[in-house]
Amino acid sequence: MPRTRVHNLNISLDGYAAGGTVTVDAPIGGAEALFRGFDGRFIHGIDSVEAPVTLDRALATLWGQGIGAEIMGRAKFGPPLADRPDDWRGWWGDEPPFRTPVFVMTHDALPPIEFANGTSFHFVDGSPQEVLRLAQEAAGGLDVRLGGGPSTVRQFLQADLVDFLHLVTVPITLGRGTSLWDGVSGTEDRFTVESVTSPSGLVHQLWNRTTPASTGS
Secondary structure, eight states: OOOEEEEEEEEETTSEEEOSSOOSSOTTTTOGGGGTTOOGGGGGOGGGSSSOOOHHHHHHGGGGTTEEEEEEEHHHHOSOGGGSOTTOOOTTTTSOSOOSEEEEEOSSOOOOEEOTTSOEEEEEOSOHHHHHHHHHHHHTTSEEEEEEOHHHHHHHHHTTOOOEEEEEEESOOOSSSEESOTTOTTGGGGEEEEEEEOTTSOEEEEEEESSOOOOOO
16 A cells, blocks of 8 residues: 655754745755755665765665655745745756655645656645645555655644654754644654664664554545
C-alpha cells in the first residue's frame, strides 16, 4: 500500500524545523544554520555526484526512492504572494529537484507551473485529507512525500496521515522559529522509532508507523 513519507526534515535540539517569516532573501526564515552541513546533491542517489558516501548522504538518498508526488506548504514554494516577483516559479530555478507533480497547499489561486524535467506545481486549497487524495491519484501507486515545512507536516500528523518520518536532529539551538511538535503530543505512540548518530554529530530518527495511517479518501 502506498505510504505518506517525510524525509530529511532537519530539526534543532529545541524542536524548531524552520525560522520565522519567509522572505525572498531568507527562504528558511532565519534558520539557515539547520542546513549548513546538508549536501542536497545526494537526494537523487549516491551516484549523482563524485564524493565520499557517508551515513548522512546515504540516508539522504531515500528522499526520492519510490516517490510519485510531493505535498508542500506555501512557504516552501515561496514567500507571501504580495512579496514575490511577478515571474516567481519557486526557489529552485528552471530545474526543481522534485521531478514529479507537487501540490502546494495555499489559499492563493494560481495556475499550474510545469518544467521540462517532469516537475509541475499545482496550487490547492483544501484539508490534508483532500490534498493527499489528489497527490495519491497523481502518484500512480507510488508513495507521496510530505516536503514540509514543519507546519504542513504537523497538520498531517494531527490528521493521522503520516506513515514514515526521517527526522535529522542538528546539534544547535535556535531559540525561536516554527516547531514541529506543537499540538502533536503522543505522536510517538503510533510509531516505532530507531535512532542512529553519525560521526558528523547528526542524529537520524526513522519513525515507522506501527498501524496503518488514515487514508486521503
